[in-house]
Amino acid sequence: MADTPITLQSDRGTVLLTDGPPGYDFTQLPGVLFDPRTSTYRAQGRHYRAVIEHLVREKIPFTDSARGWENKDAGWKLKVDWPPHWYQTEALDTWVKTGRRGLVILPTGTGKTFLGALVIQKVSRPTIVVVPTLDLLRQWVGQLADFFGVEVGAVGGGDYFFKPLTVITYDSARIHAERWANKFGLLIYDEVHHLPGPSYAETAIAALAPFRLGLTATPERADGGETIYPELVGPIAYRREITELSGDFLAEYQAKRVLIDLTEEEAETYKSSREVYRQFVADRGISFGSQSGWQRFIFEASRSPEGWKAMRAYRQQKEIERAASGKLAMLEKLMLQHVGERIIVFTADNATVYKIARKYLVPPITHQTKVKERKQILERINSGEYTVVVTSQVLNEGVDVPAASVGIVLSGTGSTRENVQRLGRILRKYKGKQAVLYEVVARGTAEEFTSDRRRQHGAFQ
Structure with missing residues (x-):
């Protein structure tokens, strides 16, 4: 009598294994462990492909009831006659050779969405695309509908309908x-650098999708989380940098750092505030070299009057760094120098955004700006009705402003990724534009060190 086939079932983001030959050791299968809570054998969803490949390779009979999609060509063909750029063709071919898994790293503005469509056409399986923002969700839904001529599902921002081709936000994913983990054969993460966060990583762990693509311009993370890409999505399959594609596929650009001096009063206040803050940190033995340094500072600062004083001093020095009078004077000078061009002004905080918006009567975009209003502002920037927009961190990624040619960074973090993303906002090809990114830095402050850190990328050398 033939051995009973092993049965694979999907169970809440895991693959449950039952039946099989008498005495079969399920733990020899990739990722399979014994679950003492239910006295069953199971593997995380991400091991589904490896389990299937092992069973096929060893000629072990099995019944696959875990896969919730039909394992046949979905017949999706691109309806647009767009010849891919050479680097998109290279990226697709390399991704296929890497086992149809892995990351493709391309600068902002080089057509990552179209590359995603090429991958969807190649794999032709039910596909779910995970994106970080509602802006990107609507962008992907619209473009995929145009590319394939099908209705595209959307989950997030009040929408909740799944289709064989669906776009979903990271939070909704x-x-x-459990609703979608076994329903899609291809899993695409846009802006995949968000994925290594503990809660988001769970989506890649639960999904059964054997084919996976991660898209980003900036894979590196401050916490080193990029080391887990291979187990969640796959290795880096293909990479091109801004400097390799500028001119032909991106706008020519310059990146300039402009140093300004604090006033005598600002310099004195900055120095005294920084001394108060640094002394408190030294007395408590707090190190910002560790990931928990900032959390510990907040905890210690909340416990005593000296701590509250140190926190106020920290905020005061930051306010001076971010909105020094010399920075606003330089901003005004640069806006006049580039009058008529489309300008994006970047800051690190909302308070500075609204201060600039009131002073110069320019539209602000922050996380508080409603989606409809944000869309209207960006449309008016692209049309030329508005020429300047000021934002905090909302426009760092996932927003298409092709007409913008000037970026002015008044403040930001020390993140190289943030700096590259901000540069990317002004690099899209548009009527032969010459792009320029100004970084305005307060001389003699900690911001000089922060600026050095965020410029540690080939695009700024």
């Missing part, structure tokens, strides 16, 4: 993981 996490919340509804």
